Amino acid sequence: MPDIVIRTHGLTREFSTLRAVDSLSIQVPAGTIFGFLGPNGSGKTTTIRMLLGLLEPTAGRAEVLGYDTRTQADEIRLRCGALLEHPGLYERFSAWDNLEFYARIWRLSRRERRARIEELLRGVGLWERRQESVGRWSRGMKQKLAVARAMLHRPAVLFLDEPTAGLDPVAASVLREDLARLARQEGVTVFLTTHNLAEAEKLCHSVAVIRAGRLLAVGNPDELRARARPRAEISGRGISEAVLEALRAREEVMSAEMRDARLTVELRPGAELGPLVTMLVSAGVQIEEVRKASLEDVFLTLVQEEQRC
Amino acid sequence: MLTDIVTMVRKEWKELLLSRGGLRGGLIATVIIPLGMLGIYAPWQSGADWLRSALLPAIWSWLPLLLVGALVADSFAGERERKTLETLLASRLSDRAILFGKMAALVGYGWGLTLGALVLGTITVNVSDPREAWQWPSLNTVAVIVVLGLLTSLLAAAGGVLISLRASSVRQAAQINSLALLFLMLGVFSGAKLMPASWRVSLGLAFAPPNLIRTEVLIAAVILLVDLALMIAAAARFQRARLILD
Numbered sequence: 001m002p003d004i005v006i007r008t009h010g011l012t013r014e015f016s017t018l019r020a021v022d023s024l025s026i027q028v029p030a031g032t033i034f035g036f037l038g039p040n041g042s043g044k045t046t047t048i049r050m051l052l053g054l055l056e057p058t059a060g061r062a063e064v065l066g067y068d069t070r071t072q073a074d075e076i077r078l079r080c081g082a083l084l085e086h087p088g089l090y091e092r093f094s095a096w097d098n099l100e101f102y103a104r105i106w107r108l109s110r111r112e113r114r115a116r117i118e119e120l121l122r123g124v125g126l127w128e129r130r131q132e133s134v135g136r137w138s139r140g141m142k143q144k145l146a147v148a149r150a151m152l153h154r155p156a157v158l159f160l161d162e163p164t165a166g167l168d169p170v171a172a173s174v175l176r177e178d179l180a181r182l183a184r185q186e187g188v189t190v191f192l193t194t195h196n197l198a199e200a201e202k203l204c205h206s207v208a209v210i211r212a213g214r215l216l217a218v219g220n221p222d223e224l225r226a227r228a229r230p231r232a233e234i235s236g237r238g239i240s241e242a243v244l245e246a247l248r249a250r251e252e253v254m255s256a257e258m259r260d261a262r263l264t265v266e267l268r269p270g271a272e273l274g275p276l277v278t279m280l281v282s283a284g285v286q287i288e289e290v291r292k293a294s295l296e297d298v299f300l301t302l303v304q305e306e307q308r309c
Numbered sequence: 310m311l312t313d314i315v316t317m318v319r320k321e322w323k324e325l326l327l328s329r330g331g332l333r334g335g336l337i338a339t340v341i342i343p344l345g346m347l348g349i350y351a352p353w354q355s356g357a358d359w360l361r362s363a364l365l366p367a368i369w370s371w372l373p374l375l376l377v378g379a380l381v382a383d384s385f386a387g388e389r390e391r392k393t394l395e396t397l398l399a400s401r402l403s404d405r406a407i408l409f410g411k412m413a414a415l416v417g418y419g420w421g422l423t424l425g426a427l428v429l430g431t432i433t434v435n436v437s438d439p440r441e442a443w444q445w446p447s448l449n450t451v452a453v454i455v456v457l458g459l460l461t462s463l464l465a466a467a468g469g470v471l472i473s474l475r476a477s478s479v480r481q482a483a484q485i486n487s488l489a490l491l492f493l494m495l496g497v498f499s500g501a502k503l504m505p506a507s508w509r510v511s512l513g514l515a516f517a518p519p520n521l522i523r524t525e526v527l528i529a530a531v532i533l534l535v536d537l538a539l540m541i542a543a544a545a546r547f548q549r550a551r552l553i554l555d
Contacts, residue, residue: 054399
């Protein structure tokens with residue numbers, strides 16, 4: 001397997017007047033979980049479709065596992081698994097039948113089929129319900145089954161298009177855990193699109209931020225966080241107006257204000273948060289939580305920067 | 310590719326049998342009722358005439374059009390409507406395996422049921438109207454039903470799949486398919502009625518014993534050509550990008 005599993009260069013897709021993906025150039029190393037992050041309509045699904053050879057790019061090129069998406073799409077689909085926009089399950093079929101159909105498609109022998117289906121259904125906690133029609137299942141259960149289906153043939157690369165979209169927080173969290181565990185166990189490279197910043201932060205080794213088809217930034221979550229304006233949110237008791245004034249007077253602080261009962265402090269680039277926390281404690285503030293910039297802050301910073309350009 | 314086509318056929322048949330909410334309901338609606346009507350009820354009512362009628366081959370060769378026509382709208386439009394098409398297209402299956410797998414499932418259903426009804430009808434006639442010797446349809450009748458039954462099944466499957474590929478919903482596909490069937494039947498019947506008397510005499514001669522086999526071969530050849538044209542058109546229309554974006 002190549003070190004770089006997914007490589008795009010100037011990948012572009014237009015739909016009449018709309019440029020859904022605009023000169024996208026990314027590289028995804030083998031064995032990593034790569035998050036493709038952006039709001040709805042930013043070109044994430046179109047990118048996955050192009051990487052799977054389901055849509056032809058208008059310009060540029062892409063390779064998956066060293067295969068060209070335009071000319072060798074069959075080779076790519078042979079080696080990749082996908083959970084697309086919808087679970088794509090046959091709702092009249094049982095969970096077992098759904099997996100068996102795809103196991104036959106991937107030419108698993110009878111013995112392999114049985115063993116692999118059992119292994120995956122047990123892995124996602126659906127073994128006991130394998131004979132039920134999936135049409136009656138919750139969306140969370142369907143998504144789990146769809147993830148299992150995508151991994152049936154032990155693909156080298158797994159494409160997941162917003163796998164937790166529409167799930168309640170508990171179901172989303174369970175699916176995230178299953179995903180992380182399965183990806184770790186199977187050693188698979190995961191290309192995951194999401195508009196959920198917290199999800200990307202929890203799951204992904206590296207993240208690309210896309211908006212209106214254009215790549216805004218790429219890197220691991222820590223690197224991206226460093227690109228955001230240094231900021232911290234502090235919650236606690238005893239944050240008085242006098243404390244705020246004392247904070248604002250410090251050289252490294254750009255602004256300090258209360259928002260939604262939390263103290264939001266923006267720092268100058270390179271400033272450390274530690275001395276400020278010490279100062280707050282000595283001023284009698286009882287600190288409950290200190291939260292540094294999240295990917296959400298990064299995303300907002302990148303969008304603001306882009307709008308200024 | 311044959312293994313992939315068989316995989317598709319198995320899945321299509323399973324979906325068909327489960328279409329009424331369960332295996333029993335599906336079997337009753339899609340297999341037992343058609344077989345009961347065409348293999349038991351009608352032959353029971355007609356007795357031995359069921360096997361001797363000169364119209365029998367003509368009627369039986371139309372039958373698959375109706376059987377397949379009732380299901381074909383669902384083939385691609387149904388997958389698109391139920392959001393299963395894109396996942397199928399993202400699998401390792403080739404375009405041809407998906408397309409011909411769906412067609413083969415429909416042909417197998419229409420043709421299989423026609424042949425099953427013929428066998429069952431023969432048994433029914435012999436039970437309801439027994440004679441000294443076992444009664445059989447003529448060899449020509451059997452040959453026509455087997456060959457034309459296959460070709461008309463293919464006609465309905467290829468034409469219907471082409472319509473289903475282009476339709477935005479199952480309802481739209483079903484409407485266009487019904488209209489196409491209606492025009493085909495009206496065309497044949499009104500054409501036979503409106504043609505000049507001299508043509509009708511010639512046509513009668515063409516279906517008379519000395520020329521019958523040649524005429525049947527000619528009809529089969531024409532249907533085969535139409536089948537091939539429709540299959541080529543469907544293969545050309547089957548483009549993953551268009552199917553996803555439509």
